[in-house]
Amino acid sequence: MHLNSDEKVEIFEKYGKGKTDTGSPEAQIALFSIRIAHLTQHLKSNHKDHTTERALKMLV
Template identity: 60%
Template sequence: MYLAPKEKAKIFAKHGKDGKDTGSAEGQIALFTYRIEHLTGHLKANHKDYNTERSLVKLVGKRRSLLDYLMKKDIMRYRAIVQELKLRK
């Protein structure tokens, strides 16, 4: 498994309120970003893996919808997570 529970808790602790705050939009966006980076690296080595490519597209869509939600709900939280994860140039 590429993501151990301790690593997941570390991601949520860094971007959420604590290690058990798995429901916050920031924590979920950070987790999706980690998974997207992992799948992107996998696809660079295995470019014909279409199931992984489909999963990657779905994850990007989920992250995009969470970012849209956060932008509508609280623009300052949106800007903070985008800057912290370096999602925009």
Template identity: 60%
Template sequence: MYLTQEVKAELFKKHGGSETNTGSTEGQIALFTYRINHLTEHLKRNHKDFNTERSLVRLVGKRRSLLDYLKKKDIEKYRELIKELNIRK
């Protein structure tokens, strides 16, 4: 499994503030980014996997809506997170 408990805990600790703060916007965006990167690598090897491609598009949409929410809520955190996760807009 590519996403273990330790990886999740580390992501939320780094971006969400603590390991138990799994509902924070920053933590969710970081988790989605990690999953998007994994699925992108998978699709580079398996270009005919259309179910994974659909899942990837849905994840990108979810991340986009969370980023829009964060942008409205706190622009400084938004800019910091974009830079930290290397997400270009």
């Protein structure tokens, strides 16, 4: 999954302190949560994908 810059700005606007706030804990947690949810869905259908499993473990 690759988030484009517009999607990231939308996430930072919604959860951060502004659309350029990329470093606040709230914005980072929201970004990580979206990535974790996507990787979890991917692993449900591709359970032998060990690279994605490792990436998910590193994020968590």
